[in-house]
Amino acid sequence: MIEIYGLNKIYDNRVEALKKITAKISKKRTAIIGRNGAGKTTLIRILSTQLMPTSGYALINGLNILKDEEEIRKKVSCIPQEARPVGLLTPYEHILIYLTARGYSFKNASEEARKALKEVNLWENRNTPADELSGGMKRKLFVAMALASNAELVFLDEPTTGLDPLSRLEVWTAIKGLGSDLVLTTHYMEEAQSLADELIFMENGTIIKQGTAEEVLSEFKGKVRIESRKPVDNWKKAGGLYIKYVDSEEAHEYVKMGYDVKQITLEDLFFKYGVEIES
């Protein structure tokens, strides 16, 4: 369980990446979704004691990130965004280094490494230098590290960004094998839905929605999205398109006018709340 109280982060360059966030994360698996720059990484790095907040605090299973970092670090594992393995080291060696850092003996570390590498299907490659692994295997290695850590809580920051669809599915399978509580970030909607019980939608340093996929989309219930490529007065501009939400009964009117009609997906949160960056 994570309790967040007025968490605020202003970087040196005066960017306010988190705007006094207050929230409670109590489900087993939570996905933080949001576009690039929404503040996901900042939030994760603060919660996993890598980064100090400017103000506010959070409790991780009752432990305060400001005062109890030593205790928290025993219980939490965090795989940073864009983490990459050390090219010359093998998967097995990565896990051994990581687990000794987490206080394991060599014997236990070696045992856990074996289990985790088998679990994520990397056992065959345990002695291959990481340079020679595919992109998907590299990501699975990090999931294996989190798995082997037996942490109470695991943070995965964009674990599948940039992977091809097949590799992504493999990483998902590996992630589903994690027994611990999980907080992951992603901008893939189907990933959030497939891996998490609860979604947190962030934009511009704030949490806009929290709940199940159905809950966060409740405002769109019974609606469809109408899209136009050309500007239409009072429609919202979203990524080169102009969009409008209407009741599904009215949809056929718009079809007649030649507009595209789309079913609601989680992406509509982005369309609706995304701050359009003018160019």
Next chain:
Amino acid sequence: MVLKLNLRFIFAMGLYYGLYTITRGFSYVIASMSLPLTMLFLIGIISRGYLLKYAVIGGFISLISTNALSSAGDASFLRLELKFQDLLVTTRITRIDYMLGLMLSYLFFSLPGIVIYAVIGVVLNLFTAFRAFVLFLIMLSLLISETSLAFMIAGMMKHIRNVWGIVSILSIILSVIPPIFYPYTYLPKYVLYILSISPATPGSVIAQGVFGMQPFNYVMLIILIAETAFYFVLGMNFIKWRES
């Protein structure tokens, strides 16, 4: 505060990141030996063997300095590109464990060069047990002080591209100007003291004293010990363990 070290982690880093990578990335090892070996050759030829001793003893010091320099790049790479440092922040190790683990790996990484120099030193009959021991301690202090400087640089970097320029300037300060390869008495006293801001200077002066090549200088011994402690603390404070 009691200092609790995670010796297993430090050892694992030394073993895997230092020792094993020697066999897998041997080109890096060769690269790290190229400066001292070039100097050995040049100094030997130009001085017709007269300064050969300096080239050998200096070679030991230069090996450590060269590796310390590449460690600035390495530590920046681990932090900024691989996010390896962030990965380890959320574990039980402290920043001191991390620094010591990397230092041990760099020491192991220097081993092939050290062995080559040791062989040359033995052939030229330069060593006694005492001299070898003192030389080892000097190298250890240089490893600690110079890689701490490297961690400081790595901690201050925002982009990996900035590190290379700084490294090339630092390499002049750490491994070219100090009296590593020539008698320290060639330098005017005040220049010697200015140069002693680089730990390689007191390190070389002490080595030249212990090997009977030049008079022993006690002030430099104090400077080396003080700098080792000072730079280590500096590295600790700048390494950006938990960022603010």
